Amino acid sequence: MSKSIQITLVVAAMALIGVAFVFVSPHVSEPTGEPLLDWRDDAVVARGATLYAEQCVSCHGFIDGPSKSNEVNKIGDAAPSHGADGHTWEHPDFALVQLTKTGEVAELCRDVSESDMPEFGQALSDREIVDVLTYIKSTWSEDIRMKHDEINLLYEGQNTAVRELLNLSGS
Template sequence: MAIHRSALVAGGTFILVLGALGAIAFWPQGEAPAAATLRSDDAAIVAMGAGIYAAQCASCHGANLEGQANWRERRADGKLPAPPHDASGHTWHHPDQQLIDLVKNGLPKQVGDVPYLTDMPAYGGTLSDDEIVAVLSYIKSRWPIDVTAQHDEMNARFAPQ
């Protein structure tokens, strides 16, 4: 009976994780308001974002956006370590609005409030929308030119026609 219960729990957990990943992969895209577009070309916004990143993000994601070690492997508590935000990570694989929503509302909101173990808080009550755009603009400003170009192309693909 214990084996049967363990199999049910494992199966249910697998389905929740699979659903969460699917929700992220197929996140509906809409037109982001102009204020919600990352501005990695604006020195003042990037400078503001650098300060916010140092104060709010660097303790987990690293001073150089390197993330935590083994960021793709769950820890004993079931949580994934903080991913890198440099070109080696997956941040640039997501359009601006999804990144903004993730920082503002947290990952559980992105996956339909499915229980999801994470240390990443929702910053909507801590940072303003402009501050969230600034920190993400800072992160984007640190990507190599080819990665930035790919991110810009992806944003263009998700823009309404």
């Protein structure tokens, strides 16, 4: 087979793959389950805001505006901001829950075993942890939430599994 025929076949195959992707991708990119952090739920966001103020602000600072964590956290390195100047949105929901609850790090998270980050699994219920994280997500811009949702699509199986494992009834 000549070189030009091989190139033509490769180009044709790539075009067919591209056409197939156009028809399949809208269905693949839609989440199939309920979101773990449903930032549109006003009651959850309100509960989370209260808990954040009680449990998190002393280290992470207030979310609205520039990070205050350097001023607030006097112990060691400042905890990262959860606001627009932070990187919380770069982690899927299940990883944020895992980190907050147990201090264990999921894929792509920095190791917090040597930090002052407490394990909140004993102090807060699963419902309360999800409420706090939902509040945090509610403060992000639409653009950041969309990026976070795209990351969550890559981890939809893990997010669904964690949602099913958590005790989210009551507080």
